[in-house]
Amino acid sequence: MKCSIVIPARNEGPSLQSLLPRLQALGIADEIIVVDDGSTDNTDVICAEFNARVIQHPYSHGNGAAIKTGARAAQGDIIVFMDGDGQHDPADIPRLLSTLESGMDMVVGARSGGSQASIGRGIANSIYNKLASYMTGHRIEDLTSGFRAVRGDKFREFLHLLPNGFSYPTTITMAFFRAGYSVGYIPIAASRRTGKSHIRPLRDGLRFLIIIFKVATLYSPLKIFVPASAGMFMIGIGYYLYTFVNYGRFTNMSALLLTTSVLIFLIGLISEQITQLMYKD
Numbered sequence: 001m002k003c004s005i006v007i008p009a010r011n012e013g014p015s016l017q018s019l020l021p022r023l024q025a026l027g028i029a030d031e032i033i034v035v036d037d038g039s040t041d042n043t044d045v046i047c048a049e050f051n052a053r054v055i056q057h058p059y060s061h062g063n064g065a066a067i068k069t070g071a072r073a074a075q076g077d078i079i080v081f082m083d084g085d086g087q088h089d090p091a092d093i094p095r096l097l098s099t100l101e102s103g104m105d106m107v108v109g110a111r112s113g114g115s116q117a118s119i120g121r122g123i124a125n126s127i128y129n130k131l132a133s134y135m136t137g138h139r140i141e142d143l144t145s146g147f148r149a150v151r152g153d154k155f156r157e158f159l160h161l162l163p164n165g166f167s168y169p170t171t172i173t174m175a176f177f178r179a180g181y182s183v184g185y186i187p188i189a190a191s192r193r194t195g196k197s198h199i200r201p202l203r204d205g206l207r208f209l210i211i212i213f214k215v216a217t218l219y220s221p222l223k224i225f226v227p228a229s230a231g232m233f234m235i236g237i238g239y240y241l242y243t244f245v246n247y248g249r250f251t252n253m254s255a256l257l258l259t260t261s262v263l264i265f266l267i268g269l270i271s272e273q274i275t276q277l278m279y280k281d
Contacts, residue, residue: 004076008066225268
């Protein structure tokens, strides 16, 4: 089977200069595609020097958009996605492919605790992993890793779900589990990135919080809405018992809490039906 390597890059010239020859030395890839996401450095020149195929965005569309562009252009049956900032070691690619060939549909490079960019990012990723593991019923070791090997035809089934920003790994992992595809993990050690990160903690913090809820509703909304509904119902019953014992009556607040619990459940039920339609094919 043919193998394509797709690298989204935005001003990653220095790291690409050392990464591309290492990829070529492996002799695994039938093509190396660098999606230049509106770079203002010499990314295109460096790629041409090492005979990598370059697809240029006229301006930055986002990491996820670059991934989608690369996936559409890739001709290989297997696609390896990796970052262009020097964090991922090309020597790990044979292990990804070997695990994929054992019957997996996607294999993810799971970063060790010491490979996280910061303590805060490490804590956030741990929360994502636990939430996703709860939603899927499978242990998810690294929900946000951008280093992975996939079967191209299956990956392209979900291009319409992928966001243009930095959360594509989260979405595609949950989509594969929802569709019943096999997902595996191999441990990797990620290096410190070369250059400056494009993620801004303050701006992206809220966005990643929203991603948590998007992940939940993408996979199985009832797993979020049912506990929330049950919690609200128990609060309503508890408040009703309190007011009945102390005042001998059923209050408007009790009615509001119980009605809200029913509404939350119904919204979750509708969300579940919509999710089913997303995966009907």
